[in-house]
Amino acid sequence: MTQLSSKSTQDIDPNEWIDAHSDVLYKYALPRVQQRDIAEDMVQETFLAALKNIDSFSGKSTIQTWLISILRHKIADYYRKSNRETDENIDDILEDFQSHFFNKKKWKVKLSDWRANPEELFSQKEFMLVVKACLKKLPRAIASAFILKEMSDVDSKEICKDLDISESNLWVRLHRSRMSLRQCLEENWFSD
Amino acid sequence: MSNIFKILTLKCKDASVLLTRMQDEPLSKSDRLALKFHVMICKPCRRFKKQLELIKRVMSVFKSNLTKLAQLTDKQRERIRKKVLSKL
Ligand SMILES: [Zn+2]
Numbered sequence: 001m002t003q004l005s006s007k008s009t010q011d012i013d014p015n016e017w018i019d020a021h022s023d024v025l026y027k028y029a030l031p032r033v034q035q036r037d038i039a040e041d042m043v044q045e046t047f048l049a050a051l052k053n054i055d056s057f058s059g060k061s062t063i064q065t066w067l068i069s070i071l072r073h074k075i076a077d078y079y080r081k082s083n084r085e086t087d088e089n090i091d092d093i094l095e096d097f098q099s100h101f102f103n104k105k106k107w108k109v110k111l112s113d114w115r116a117n118p119e120e121l122f123s124q125k126e127f128m129l130v131v132k133a134c135l136k137k138l139p140r141a142i143a144s145a146f147i148l149k150e151m152s153d154v155d156s157k158e159i160c161k162d163l164d165i166s167e168s169n170l171w172v173r174l175h176r177s178r179m180s181l182r183q184c185l186e187e188n189w190f191s192d
Numbered sequence: 193m194s195n196i197f198k199i200l201t202l203k204c205k206d207a208s209v210l211l212t213r214m215q216d217e218p219l220s221k222s223d224r225l226a227l228k229f230h231v232m233i234c235k236p237c238r239r240f241k242k243q244l245e246l247i248k249r250v251m252s253v254f255k256s257n258l259t260k261l262a263q264l265t266d267k268q269r270e271r272i273r274k275k276v277l278s279k280l
Contacts, residue, residue, distance in 0.1 A: 015280065019274050023264050030262040031255050039262075044272045048279055079195060081280075098205055105203035111239040115248055122253045131250055149259070150215065150251040175212040182243050 013049055022047075022062055025071055031151040032075050034135075042078065046071040072154075076162035079144040094172045101179060107181060112190050127189060134184035138177055145170055147178035198226040207237050217243055 029039035049070050057066050066093055101109050118119075121127050136141065148159050160170050200272065202210075207230045210223055231237050 013278055015273065018269065018276065022269050022272060024278045026264040026268075027259060027262040031258040035260075037266075038269050040264075040272060043264075044275050047272065047276045051276070053280055054252075086240050094209075101208070102205040107204050107207040107208075107236045107240075111243070113239060116246065116251050118246060122250060128250075128254075128257075131254070138239050150248075168207055171216075174216060175209055178212045178215065178244060178247060179208070181247055182240070185243075185247070189199075 001192070012051065012054060014047065016050075017063070018047060021067055024064060025067060028068055028071060029075065032148060033078065034147060038078070042071060042074050045074050050073070072162070078164075079148070079162065080164055090166070090169050092171050094175070097176050097179070101183075110186065110191065112186060114190050129131050130189050131181075132183065134188065137184060138180055142173040142176045142180075143171035146181075149174060195222045195225060198222055199229045202226040204222070204230075204234060204237055207234070208240060210243060211237065211241050217247055242266045 025043045025046055026039055029042045030036065033039050046067055048068055057063070061069075089148060095147075101107065138146070145159060145165075146164060148154060148162070149156070154162070156167065156170060160167055163170070166175075207227060210219060210227045211231075213219065214227070218224075231241055
């Protein structure tokens with residue numbers, strides 16, 4: 001019981017923790033939730049949960065690693081709440097979605113030639129704003145998978161676990177996100 | 193036999209699914225072959241593939257921008273501190 005690693009609440013100064021770790025936690029959260037106020041809430045809740053459960057800190061990892069793992073779970077909870085589509089009928093969902101883009105298995109939407117120099121394109125503020133707006137337009141439930149996939153280094157299996165969905169559900173969500181994002185960019189930037 | 197069948201029967205609708213999947217994980221050999229062949233003969237899918245690659249790149253730019261910009265302000269930090277301390 002009296003291992004060096006186990007700390008009691010009295011040994012901890014919350015202020016010190018906040019000074020030492022809030023930046024790192026915020027940097028972790030923001031790309032994954034995309035909104036400053038939500039990232040801030042996540043960081044705050046992480047500190048609270050950690051300080052209240054300090055006994056469960058095993059001392060096997062650093063405090064920071066431990067905090068980040070708590071934060072990761074908070075982010076997963078946040079996304080799970082917005083996740084109403086279950087694994088059932090995932091094939092039907094895909095089929096229905098595809099019908100907006102294909103006619104008898106051929107493309108029915110316009111795909112123009114995005115002749116662009118990526119570096120030049122990405123340095124244009126207006127373009128990046130369009131991308132941002134298009135990302136915002138994605139339904140939250142499917143966008144969460146895409147954002148987590150693209151904004152974190154977590155692998156697919158972990159994302160499925162975090163979102164509590166099957167792998168085929170994840171693939172369908174990623175497909176829908178990319179298709180919708182493409183369509184939005186086509187309409188709002190690339191076609192004249 | 194089934195590989196050749198796949199190559200001959202793959203259509204844009206299913207090719208699009210394979211092309212998005214390919215962004216995240218390696219495809220099976222037969223899917224890869226069928227897709228390679230389809231993309232060779234299909235202009236819209238060729239464009240789609242390039243567009244997906246651009247989207248992948250723009251997302252990584254986004255990621256690095258957000259990470260760089262993810263600077264907690266003093267005001268935010270104090271807000272966090274106040275909430276944490278009040279709820280402990
Ligand atoms: Zn095609």
